[in-house]
Amino acid sequence: MTTTGNITEPSTPAPSSEPLPRTNPWVAMIAIALGVLIVSLDGTITAVANPILAHDLGASLSGLQWITNIYLLAMAATLVLAGKLGDRFGRRTVFLVGIVGFGAASAAIACAPSVTIVITGRLGQGLFGALIITNALALLRALFPAETLPKALSLFASLIGASSAAGPLLGGLLIEHTSWRWAFMINVPIALVSLVVGLLVLPKRQQVDSTPFDLAGSVLLAASLLPITYGLIQAPEVGWTNLVVLTLLAAGVVAGGAFVLAEKRAVDPLIPLRLFADRSISLGAGLTIISFFSLVGSLFFVLLFLQQINGDSPMTAGLHILPLSVANVVASSSSGWIIDRYGPRPPLIGGMLFSAVGFALFTGVDPHGSYLSLALPFTVLGLGVGLVMTSSVQAVLGNAAVDDAGPAAGMHQTSLQIGGILGTAVLGAVMAFAVADSFTTAMTDNDVPDAVVGDMSGEAVRAVAQGVTPLSSEMAPQTVTALHTATETAFMHGMHTTMWVGAGVSLLGAVLSIGIKRGRVVEGASSVH
Incomplete structure (x- = not known):
């Protein structure tokens, strides 16, 4: 065995290793990239569809959160197991099964008559998406030689971040010009292309692996x-x-x-606990959680603000996300040389600080403001998320022994999903509490009649947390106007409160980043499955 920096690298291939395939890895990247694209897009594409789903299918705030969270939860619970399935049946086979299943689940959602069917379809997307993401990363490690692997990993991280951020924009375009159902049906042709290319160019496994399932x-x-x-x-x-x-x-x-x-x-544990003994791996996973917490949590409520409070169309709301997407790509693609020279610690610290500033800037956003008033915080947040997403991959994989690279990759991807779950769940709780705390005061300040204030139930407050004014047909016009103003005031108070929480969590992430070691990804023998 030889050791390079923080990486333990085998001097000879493992018994189950196979020679690198002759397939051009950048051609094979097409199939992998398209698979990753649809999984990452659907992690956030529902954010822009939430108000339409609430109206079309009668979804509650809890239902909207479950449409997002069941997808992330299913992935988080099965990502590492998906890697074990790849060991047993072959990375190529399991990846392509994931592509087929994800496309089928997307078609089912597009035809769904109820919220229950949408949630069920999202569960299927999450399960099959886990097969795609984990085995995509494993295929990259097998396909790319040591000198180009860091570029491939950087592209992988950039694609996840950029497509997650671009989800609302694509969803807005499709919803405005077609229907919310096409935000999911679009996955089907992409999955078909990925399947065809994958069948043609991804390497087939040659040996049987009898690794037991945990x-x-x-x-x-x-x-x-x-x-x-x-x-x-x-x-x-x-x-x-x-x-x-x-x-x-x-x-x-x-x-x-x-x-x-x-x-x-x-x-043969699902996650070898020895991985957590390395502080850079543990911190890298934790920082990944914090980063995706910020991305998913902010998009959920900012997009509700744009459509429900500002009255923007889905496409206009999606266009507001464009600065985040562009900044994410720029930061992800340019962080490679920083990591190569200085390791992942500086971009992680800088990324967390950018995220904290981005959140703080959102607290100055007011209803019906200019495009630039949102472009600045989205740009700063995008820079932060892009830096952290790429650097956290390097921090986790760069400090894991080659033999533990598969579980480490699964742990990193699991951290992404856990972060998304916490982003909507925790910030959703903060939002609901802040709105409940301010709505009564806002109604009183806007001269809403006491009788109306007294009739407002918990259900009405939950509607306000979605940016919806709780009205009834018996209300006088002046009461309706006053309630609209009170709803806007309470919602903005809640959104600003969630952004301060996000800023505080990101600052904590910047402090934790100091503990990351320099570790780089060093590739020894690769196992092709």
Whole structure:
């Protein structure tokens, strides 16, 4: 064995290794990139569709959160297991099965008659998306030689960040000119192209791998994430002291503890706990959570603000996200040389500081402002997310031994999904609390009659948290106007509060980034599956 920097690199190929394929890796990248594209797009494309779904299918705030969270939860619970499936049946096979399944689930959502079917389809997208993402990264490691692997990883991270940020823009264009259903149906032709190219150029496996599945770990990981996420979503509606919420959160924590114990005893654990002994890997995963927390959490509420408070069309709302997408691509693509010279620590610290400033700038946003008033915070936030997304990949993979690269990659991708879950769940809870705290005062300040104020229920407050004014046909015109103003005031207070929370979390991330080591990705022998 030889050691380079922080990387332990095998001097000879592992027993299951196969020679690098003769396929041009950049041609194969087409199939991989298209697969990653549809998965990343659908992580955020629903943000711009949320107000339309609420109107068309009668979705509540909790329902809208589940449409986003069930997708992220399904991926988070199965990403590492997806890597095990790739070990057993071949990366190419499992990747292509994911492509087919994701396309089918997208078609089902596009034809859905109810919110329940949409949520079910999103569950399928998440499960099949896990097969795509984990095995896409493994295929990249097998296809690209050491000298070009960092570029491929940088492109991979850039694609995830850029497509996640571009989701609302594409969704807005499709929704405005067609229907919200086409925001999902668009995945089908992309999946078909990825499937055809993948069948032609991705390398076939040559050997059988009998690596056992850690089914106990997979079940316990899902059993931990599901109740915690559900509890976080329900808490704003029923209260944080509600017995059901407390029970769900406690059950998730207990299952998480059982997962750790199971991994210690497993012959071939889902996530080798030795990975967490390296502070750069642990911190890299944590910083990934914080970064995606900021991206998904901010998009969820800012897009509600644009459409419900500003009255923007879906396409106009999507265009507001364009500066974030462009900045994300610029930061992701340019961070490679910084990492090469100085390691991932400087861009991680800088990225977290940019994110914190971006969040703080959002607190100065007012209703019906100019395009530039939102372009600046979106640009700054995009720079921050782009730097962190690329650097966190390098921090995790660059400090993992080659033998642990697969689980490390799965852990990194799982961190992305957990961050998205927390972004909508935690900031959703903050939003609901802040709106409930300010709505009554806003109604009183705007001379809403006491009788109307007294009739406002918890359901009305939840509507305000979506930017919807709770009206009834019996209200006088002046009362309607006053309620609109009160809703706008309460919603903006809630949104600004969530942005301050995001800024604080990002500052914490900047401090944590100081602990990252220099580690770089160094490629030894690659296993082609």
